[in-house]
Amino acid sequence: MKENKNILLAEDDENLGKLLKSYLQAKGFGVELARNGKIAYELFNNTKHHFDLLVLDVMMPEMDGFTLGSEVRLLDRKVPLLFLSAKSMKEDKLKGFDVGADDYITKPFSMEELLARINAILKRTELHQKNVQEKIHVGKIEYEPELSVLHLNDGVKKLTTKENMLLRLLVQNQNELLDRQAALRAVWGDDNYFNGRSMDVYIAKLRKLLKEDSNIEIMNVHGVGFKLLVKQ
Amino acid sequence: MKENKNILLAEDDENLGKLLKSYLQAKGFGVELARNGKIAYELFNNTKHHFDLLVLDVMMPEMDGFTLGSEVRLLDRKVPLLFLSAKSMKEDKLKGFDVGADDYITKPFSMEELLARINAILKRTELHQKNVQEKIHVGKIEYEPELSVLHLNDGVKKLTTKENMLLRLLVQNQNELLDRQAALRAVWGDDNYFNGRSMDVYIAKLRKLLKEDSNIEIMNVHGVGFKLLVKQ
DNA sequence: TTGGCGTGTTAAAAATGGTTAAGTTTTCTG
DNA sequence: CAGAAAACTTAACCATTTTTAACACGCCAA
Numbered sequence: 001m002k003e004n005k006n007i008l009l010a011e012d013d014e015n016l017g018k019l020l021k022s023y024l025q026a027k028g029f030g031v032e033l034a035r036n037g038k039i040a041y042e043l044f045n046n047t048k049h050h051f052d053l054l055v056l057d058v059m060m061p062e063m064d065g066f067t068l069g070s071e072v073r074l075l076d077r078k079v080p081l082l083f084l085s086a087k088s089m090k091e092d093k094l095k096g097f098d099v100g101a102d103d104y105i106t107k108p109f110s111m112e113e114l115l116a117r118i119n120a121i122l123k124r125t126e127l128h129q130k131n132v133q134e135k136i137h138v139g140k141i142e143y144e145p146e147l148s149v150l151h152l153n154d155g156v157k158k159l160t161t162k163e164n165m166l167l168r169l170l171v172q173n174q175n176e177l178l179d180r181q182a183a184l185r186a187v188w189g190d191d192n193y194f195n196g197r198s199m200d201v202y203i204a205k206l207r208k209l210l211k212e213d214s215n216i217e218i219m220n221v222h223g224v225g226f227k228l229l230v231k232q
Numbered sequence: 233m234k235e236n237k238n239i240l241l242a243e244d245d246e247n248l249g250k251l252l253k254s255y256l257q258a259k260g261f262g263v264e265l266a267r268n269g270k271i272a273y274e275l276f277n278n279t280k281h282h283f284d285l286l287v288l289d290v291m292m293p294e295m296d297g298f299t300l301g302s303e304v305r306l307l308d309r310k311v312p313l314l315f316l317s318a319k320s321m322k323e324d325k326l327k328g329f330d331v332g333a334d335d336y337i338t339k340p341f342s343m344e345e346l347l348a349r350i351n352a353i354l355k356r357t358e359l360h361q362k363n364v365q366e367k368i369h370v371g372k373i374e375y376e377p378e379l380s381v382l383h384l385n386d387g388v389k390k391l392t393t394k395e396n397m398l399l400r401l402l403v404q405n406q407n408e409l410l411d412r413q414a415a416l417r418a419v420w421g422d423d424n425y426f427n428g429r430s431m432d433v434y435i436a437k438l439r440k441l442l443k444e445d446s447n448i449e450i451m452n453v454h455g456v457g458f459k460l461l462v463k464q
Numbered sequence: 465t466t467g468g469c470g471t472g473t474t475a476a477a478a479a480t481g482g483t484t485a486a487g488t489t490t491t492c493t494g
Numbered sequence: 495c496a497g498a499a500a501a502c503t504t505a506a507c508c509a510t511t512t513t514t515a516a517c518a519c520g521c522c523a524a
Contacts, residue, residue: 120333229378231365
């Protein structure tokens with residue numbers, strides 16, 4: 001049960017990025033380095049990856065750290081965020097916490113301090129940790145997002161790509177709102193009218209699949225999004 | 233509507249302690265001030281008190297902050313701890329996180345920063361406590377806000393998004409005034425003329441639903457708002 | 465007491481969503 | 495590579511939810 005933790009590091013300064021990456025790897029973490037916010041978002045949104053913590057530089061080209069943080073928050077309300085900033089400015093800190101930062105550290109910082117903060121965050125989120133992405137129970141139904149497979153009464157159902165991406169988002173936000181626009185951007189990469197209807201079609205498909213467990217419901221929040229309700 | 237959060241503040245510097253206490257009280261927190269670690273421990277251990285967060289100065293007579301933190305951890309594995317320290321020394325920080333700190337802030341710090349960190353901690357602990365699918369009794373009627381469901385005589389009534397949001401607000405302010413503008417901002421995100429009329433329409437809908445129990449009444453307070461009256 | 469503004473209520477209009485099925489594109493497979 | 499199968503999108507139609515409109519009534523201050 002060694003399961004080492006995975007960190008997504010978004011840092012545009014190549015030297016600093018590589019330095020941090022190898023330091024954290026030496027400490028036993030799995031580290032993916034993204035050189036800007038857009039790449040980081042795509043990595044986060046890529047089904048193949050699961051991250052336990054995001055370390056985001058505030059100042060980056062393409063998409064700054066705060067914007068990235070907010071977008072990520074729409075997809076996953078719980079994943080811990082740690083911001084790196086050159087400025088120690090008050091407004092920046094406040095903005096960071098507003099986005100839902102779990103911590104905030106100003107450059108320059110020592111590697112040990114970063115490590116201490118990372119460990120502190122992971123320690124306190126550990127208790128509430130979701131299963132390490134092998135098998136997830138949604139009500140009575142077993143779901144394996146990595147294999148994109150649902151275990152139903154009448155056997156194993158292989159999900160299609162879009163079914164799986166959407167269900168994964170819903171499950172990550174179980175009993176919480178999944179924002180419509182955020183889901184469209186995450187699954188369809190865009191949020192125009194027809195994609196919207198396409199998503200509705202997929203919601204209908206998922207409802208059919210999940211109706212085997214009557215305690216599961218995909219509830220619509222009018223004009224805002226969907227909520228995967230699992231009665232306890 | 234807002235059950236305000238309680239903070240236990242352990243700080244031996246009388247000036248700083250009182251300053252922080254009154255600042256946090258002004259921000260809506262309940263604050264108990266203890267002038268050393270021993271008193272703080274006794275306050276915490278006194279079952280009459282419930283604290284949502286402990287703010288502990290590291291350097292205190294009788295019992296230092298870290299010791300206090302460890303002792304408290306033995307009683308409660310989850311209660312959030314935030315340490316205040318004059319030193320920014322690395323070892324101190326590490327020790328703090330080792331004790332299970334949720335955050336660590338070095339003096340001098342601004343009040344805003346402390347507040348931001350407190351709110352950040354409370355926000356993320358709130359997430360883990362939320363999602364309780366509780367059943368609330370409104371008079372004789374059972375209401376499940378998370379499922380947006382009312383249990384009426386002739387079966388279960390599924391509420392629409394807006395019905396649920398508005399009813400939830402009313403119930404949270406049961407027998408107290410729900411301010412009109414506040415409700416509009418909370419449910420409609422805006423408070424222009426037409427939203428106002430939309431809200432009136434929803435009040436009418438809710439009245440119809442709730443008239444099953446004659447002890448329940450949604451009363452209008454002219455020009456100010458509504459009050460959900462439940463006679464005992 | 466009266467006029468204006470706020471509220472109660474119902475109904476029609478507009479927006480959003482649920483679902484099925486027909487089209488289109490992509491992927492698989494021989 | 496062609497044909498079939500699967501995946502995905504678009505269309506259509508209907509249902510539900512929300513907003514807007516309209517009119518009646520009530521409260522309250524001048």
